[in-house]
Amino acid sequence: MAKETDSLKERIQELEMELVAKDKELSKYRQELAKANVSLENLIGQITEEIRMAGLIQKMMSPTQLPNISGFECSSKYQPGDRFGGDYFDIFEHEDKLKFGVVVASSSGYTMSALFLSVLIKISSQIEARRGLEPHKMLELLTKELVPNIQNSDKASVFYGVIDRRTYELSYSSVGRVEACLQVYGQESLQTLEACGPAFSRDFNTQPQSLKLQLNPRDRLVIATEGLVGAQNPQGQMWGGEGLRESVRMAPRQGVHELRNEIMHQNEKFTGRQSPLRDQTVIVMEVKDRVIKLAKT
Template sequence: MSNDPNALKERISDLEHELAVKEAELHRYRLELGKANQVLEKMIHQMGQELKMAQALQKKLSPTELPNVQGFEFSTKFLPGTRSGGDYFDIFEHEDKLKFGILISSATGYSLSSLLLSVIIKISSQMEARRGLEAHKVVSILAKDVLPNIQNEDRANIFYGVVDRRSYEFQYCSVGDIDGFHQIYGKDALSELIATGPSLGKDFNTEPQSRTIQLNPRDRLILATEGLKNSQNSLGVGWGGHNVMDAISKAPRQGVHELRNEILYANQKYSGKEDPVRDQTLIVTEVKDRVIKLAKN
């Protein structure tokens, strides 16, 4: 480095100028960061408000009272997710009072959920007028209304089943990822209600199909949306469908409410969270003894 005082002064002046430029740039970056943070906070607040509104809407739309169907007992639970959701369920009698339907659905986001809910409500209100339709035909109607409006990677899962109390046959159609199990009284093994088609999405081109099972006294049907099995523990490992089945199998043989609570408790114990990240819906249905016997006379 030169010992020339003038050269040193010039160098110091250059450094001071560079420092002033850097400080000006830093100030500008801080202002831009502050504005970006404000925008981000506003977006987070808006998303939070929309999430709260969606949760409130879903709670209002979910049935608060279940029909009193002779020969059957129901226990249901809907837990809204803290980050995402899209679940809906309903249990309703047909105009033919010896038939009733069970509907449970989930969607990947609240935007699609709102659409799906409106379509489901529309179909549910018309269900009696369309009495006698097979399960897969009802799902086909839902699919035709939903598919044209699905955006990007949105997916929807629907399970619809009809119980005929004349024969105690349960006909169902399941598209997507709704867990369904038939717990046969007196047997240890669970029968899985296999999906009859993929979830609804832009690539959906499947003709839904129905399946039929026979219900007997004290049999149970357990239906759950994917929010239950997809809940994760602290290591990020999902609970999985096998743990859903394990919780059902290990639960004491008590009432439907006790079984529902045992499943939810096992899930909460695994995840370590009181409130699920994603919506969870659980429906437990049990066939009772005496009305079946009367129906056979």
């Protein structure tokens, strides 16, 4: 009996020693975990700051003032996302002053957006060198330069249109999910400007095409990026292209700035968010007249 008692005491001592050793190991793990948490918090803070700076850079690169183009009135709104960014837009006159271009792009993130912008800058000289370049030809240039450099699952949607003020004809080509629609004056329904293919990605193999539309006085062109049309409400429902078109139909027939504000307001009302998760861009353009004043010779 005494022998069993001594054996039991020894076993208890062994367990106590093992428990002390485990406590030391646990204490060590806790210290390592605390260090890892500090490192993770620092990393998250660094990434958050990088995202914030990327958003600021993205905003700075988007035009703050659109050109004054005779015969047209334009209004735009860019709102940076809290988590994801990658929008870019511009309206610019061509070397042929009776033509101007509209480019709207929506990338899956800042890395893809930076790649898109670098490619756009690279080919801009080629575009200027080829006056009269059709929109699908510009997308072909983008395909050649952009697609081989796309990483992982990155994507970019692009709308590019050219308006000739001699004929007031819009020629455009688009890929991906940049939503565009035409509100013809006096008509209830809106005409959707369909994309000719999916967004740019690693396996993009679509041949872009140019489509043409005739613009008339008081017609309105509305273009919005994926961050706007793809926004969801708390129930997970997407605002979608129909949400955009419905907000255009229901908006009072006022100026382009009022329509732009109404679109953003309806989207915010739908999502319940004051600031979006992803970059949002909307452009509203209205034809004012079709009078072209030619310089006297």
